[in-house]
Amino acid sequence: MIDVVDYLPDPDLDAELAELGYAAVHGWPDQRPVTPALVRSHLRPTGTTATTLALYHQGGRLLAAAALRWPATLDATGRLWGPVVHPSARRGGLGAALLSTIADIVAAHPGIRVTTDGIPETRSCGWSLYERAGWRGCGSSRLLRRALTNYAAVAFDAAPPTLAVRMIQPGEYLDQCLAALASGARPDLGYATARDTYTRWTADERYTPNGLLLAKGPAGVLGAALVYPLTHYGPGEPPEALLADLLTASHLDPAIAAEVRTALVDAALRAGVAMGAAVARTVVDDPGLTATLLAAGFEVADHIRYYAPRGVEAVPAVAGTASTRDNLSVAAA
DSSP states (O other): EEEEEEOOOHHHHHHHHHHHHHHTTTTTTTOOOOOHHHHHHHHSSSSSSSEEEEEETTTTTTEEEEEEESSSSSSSEEEEEEEEOOOOGGSSHHHHHHHHHHHHHHSTTTOEEEEOEEEEEOOEEEEEEEHHHHHHEEEEEEEEEETTTHHHHOOOOOOTTOEEEOOOOOTTTOHHHHHHHHHHOOGGGGGHHHTTTTHHHHHHHTTTTTGGGEEEEEEEEEEEEEEEEEOOSSSTOOEEEEEEEEEOOOSSHHHHHHHHHHHHHHHHHHHHHHTTEEEEEEEEOOHHHHHHHHHHOOOOEEEEEEEEETOOOOOOSSSSSSETTTTOOOOOO
16 A cells, blocks of 8 residues: 655654665666665755655565655746655556556646656656656756766866855855846746745755855856765765756856856865765756866766656756756656
């Protein structure tokens, strides 16, 4: 039987979900550390409505799960994680049953927009589940990875003399600054989500002040980047630095915007090295930022797909930011 419950952080449940999530992505291009802290950050509500969990246990063991994080406002978009099915339980229809359960919940709330987390193209068992259920594609991006070994020795040219990138300072007020960057770069976010950018970034359990970077010029703040560290989980899994967001001011001349992106990417990778990460990762849909990341030594690990229920309006990805959508990925049966 599938249990539908409100998510509340719980050490045992978070550990179960982390173990399930890691087993699901192990061996695929999007393999990554999945920890209880990552689960809590991913499932933390963006508004006042608790994330909805659909769980399947057998013999006291969690074998499959899906989670629907509701949008904070009607002009925002909710996010579906999963269905995630343990490899030992695949091909038994659990993924389809969980997706049907979540789809019925979404259908009972007219006007709510929902998209999936990213699904790698190489994992056809994930995205084909949605297509068989009648969900439609609503965007795509690229999963990029880069080894950080000896990065400082081979770093590409970064900030010009007129541009400085620095970590935030203690007590620095950034709410309005980051809200303006977010609303300009991602108008699809909606006012409330853009306004809460600083709160959302810093409320994440992985947040560390030396991972929030600002690019400043004579006219003020021109861009910002956010890097989250994630320690290893699982045999041989390297610690990683997640480039979770990179925003540039929307009014910049294209050449200046390119300089800001380059400087922020360089600073983000150096921050990752300082955090002890061996690998950097990001998911990006903006062509200009993709070119900057490739020039910095990133490689395309996979292409990512997103889906939305048919008949439910979804906001596609908008250029201007690097955003992982913080996905734990989808591995369905």
